[in-house]
Amino acid sequence: MELTAGKSVILRNVIIRLLLFSLIIVGVRFAYVVTIRGESCTVGDDFCFFSSSTSPENKNLIITESSSSSPEFNNHNTNNNNKRVLFYISVFQDLIVDGFLFTKSKSLCVETLNGEDVNALREINVVDSVGINKQSFNQFNDNTFDFIFSGNVALHRSEKMAEIATEIVRTLKPEGYIVVHIDSLDSYSFSSLIRLFNSCIFIRSRQIDGDIPHIHEIILQKQIEIKNLETTDSNSNSNSINQCSVPEYKQALLRNAEPLIESEPLKPWITLKKNLENVKYLPSMADISYKRRYVYVDIGSRSYGSSIVSWFKKQYPKQNKSFDIYAIEADKRFHDQYKSKKGVTLLPYAAWVRNESLVFEINQTPGGDRLDPSVKTTGMGRIRPMELGVGSSETFEIKQTPGHGSDPSIETRGMGGMGRIRPVKPPGGGNVVQGFDFAEWLKRTVSEKDYVVMKMDVEGAEFDLIPRLVETGAICMVDEMFLECHYNRWQKCCPGVRSPKYAKTYGECLGLFESLRDRGVLVHQWW
Numbered sequence: 186m187e188l189t190a191g192k193s194v195i196l197r198n199v200i201i202r203l204l205l206f207s208l209i210i211v212g213v214r215f216a217y218v219v220t221i222r223g224e225s226c227t228v229g230d231d232f233c234f235f236s237s238s239t240s241p242e243n244k245n246l247i248i249t250e251s252s253s254s255s256p257e258f259n260n261h262n263t264n265n266n267n268k269r270v271l272f273y274i275s276v277f278q279d280l281i282v283d284g285f286l287f288t289k290s291k292s293l294c295v296e297t298l299n300g301e302d303v304n305a306l307r308e309i310n311v312v313d314s315v316g317i318n319k320q321s322f323n324q325f326n327d328n329t330f331d332f333i334f335s336g337n338v339a340l341h342r343s344e345k346m347a348e349i350a351t352e353i354v355r356t357l358k359p360e361g362y363i364v365v366h367i368d369s370l371d372s373y374s375f376s377s378l379i380r381l382f383n384s385c386i387f388i389r390s391r392q393i394d395g396d397i398p399h400i401h402e403i404i405l406q407k408q409i410e411i412k413n414l415e416t417t418d419s420n421s422n423s424n425s426i427n428q429c430s431v432p433e434y435k436q437a438l439l440r441n442a443e444p445l446i447e448s449e450p451l452k453p454w455i456t457l458k459k460n461l462e463n464v465k466y467l468p469s470m471a472d473i474s475y476k477r478r479y480v481y482v483d484i485g486s487r488s489y490g491s492s493i494v495s496w497f498k499k500q501y502p503k504q505n506k507s508f509d510i511y512a513i514e515a516d517k518r519f520h521d522q523y524k525s526k527k528g529v530t531l532l533p534y535a536a537w538v539r540n541e542s543l544v545f546e547i548n549q550t551p552g553g554d555r556l557d558p559s560v561k562t563t564g565m566g567r568i569r570p571m572e573l574g575v576g577s578s579e580t581f582e583i584k585q586t587p588g589h590g591s592d593p594s595i596e597t598r599g600m601g602g603m604g605r606i607r608p609v610k611p612p613g614g615g616n617v618v619q620g621f622d623f624a625e626w627l628k629r630t631v632s633e634k635d636y637v638v639m640k641m642d643v644e645g646a647e648f649d650l651i652p653r654l655v656e657t658g659a660i661c662m663v664d665e666m667f668l669e670c671h672y673n674r675w676q677k678c679c680p681g682v683r684s685p686k687y688a689k690t691y692g693e694c695l696g697l698f699e700s701l702r703d704r705g706v707l708v709h710q711w712w
Contacts, residue, residue, distance in 0.1 A: 273305035296339030322352035347477035372434030373471035431705035449691035457712035486512035537620030670694035
């Protein structure tokens with residue numbers, strides 16, 4: 186009996202000790218959550234007393250505090266995170282020494298995943314510091330922060346870097362500083378990044394060592410007077426023919442580009458086609474990441490499977506960027522092909538120098554007769570202005586009685602006739618199509634913050650369109666161009682005979698290419 190009672194006492198003591206040990210563990214955990222982690226839990230934590238105090242709409246707001254009582258920073262993080270905190274401390278201390286950051290600066294860390302940068306700021310007594318992730322800027326008012334930091338090459342990795350840049354500028358106080366870490370060093374991407382931050386001026390850049398090799402630190406300052414640089418980019422050069430600046434990074438790209446073919450090829454159908462193999466695409470020479478959006482404009486696109494699919498989608502190096510595609514094609518034979526194509530906007534008009542009606546004609550062979558456009562052919566379409574005296578696809582006539590037309594050359598005022606319009610067949614054949622001012626459309630559609638690729642195959646109209654693009658400054662929006670220049674080339678069918686279809690010479694085409702490169706446009710000879 187005494188033996189049984191002794192066993193019960195021992196068992197009770199063991200249970201009590203286990204309970205006390207469990208309470209100690211719970212107490213330690215409680216103290217850890219409250220004092221170290223700010224009464225919040227990491228997502229996915231399966232042992233936590235408190236849910237995040239952040240409201241649902243602000244769930245990406247990260248507010249961290251460092252423990253000054255411990256020689257290690259946030260020892261719940263991995264050793265790798267501790268190294269990053271130390272790295273950011275070094276970065277921020279340099280910024281304090283250079284006068285870009287102060288202990289009283291209200292600071293924001295953008296696209297921070299674990300808050301190492303925020304911890305580092307608090308460790309050096311920049312206590313008013315928060316971090317956000319997934320672009321939750323809507324919780325902040327305009328002109329809120331003195332200092333905004335984007336580290337860990339996060340901006341480069343984001344798919345919405347243009348929107349983030351806009352929000353950074355909005356929430357930054359005038360004369361506040363932006364510090365961005367990127368891993369790209371080429372001058373083209375550097376210039377593109379600077380342009381994303383509207384109303385900011387470049388202060389300095391430097392290369393620093395970190396966990397990621399070749400980190401480049403860029404410092405910008407928000408100007409006191411807010412200027413809409415987007416509008417300036419689009420319209421400031423509308424009245425000058427020498428408006429495109431050619432900075433060094435553009436000159437470097439042009440120096441590395443494939444040379445133009447200076448001598449007229451005897452077999453252009455072979456030489457120019459083979460030349461495409463030598464093309465040095467801009468994305469193969471520079472990082473195109475820091476752009477607001479990506480646009481491909483195909484002027485004279487013909488069928489959907491022509492240059493859009495067979496060349497641009499399959500061959501052009503896009504660096505995993507999604508492009509908005511604009512197909513400009515006046516030939517009605519191809520319009521139905523674009524109806525179900527996602528990501529492609531068809532402009533069923535003719536790119537021209539002004540808004541007016543044009544004659545669209547199709548030639549089967551150089552110098553051949555114009556063909557009925559309703560007949561399926563492989564002929565190339567070309568445009569020409571309306572004949573003198575016919576300025577529209579419609580003409581106005583006055584009818585005295587229904588079904589009887591009057592001579593429009595006869596004075597009819599006061600005769601009580603009714604006016605109406607009727608289609609007119611253009612003199613010389615062909616169909617009437619609507620032309621539009623392509624240069625003005627381009628300026629309204631894109632800006633210098635965008636990455637714009639253009640292919641132009643307009644059957645001789647390039648000698649009208651290119652000067653218009655230069656005159657209006659729209660050419661400055663184009664990053665890379667593929668131009669087919671039409672001239673009186675040697676004919677494949679008839680050795681020693683030139684095509685009578687075009688009056689321009691190869692020398693004039695070469696001059697057109699050279700003038701574009703002189704203006705900083707990376708243009709290639711298209712076949």
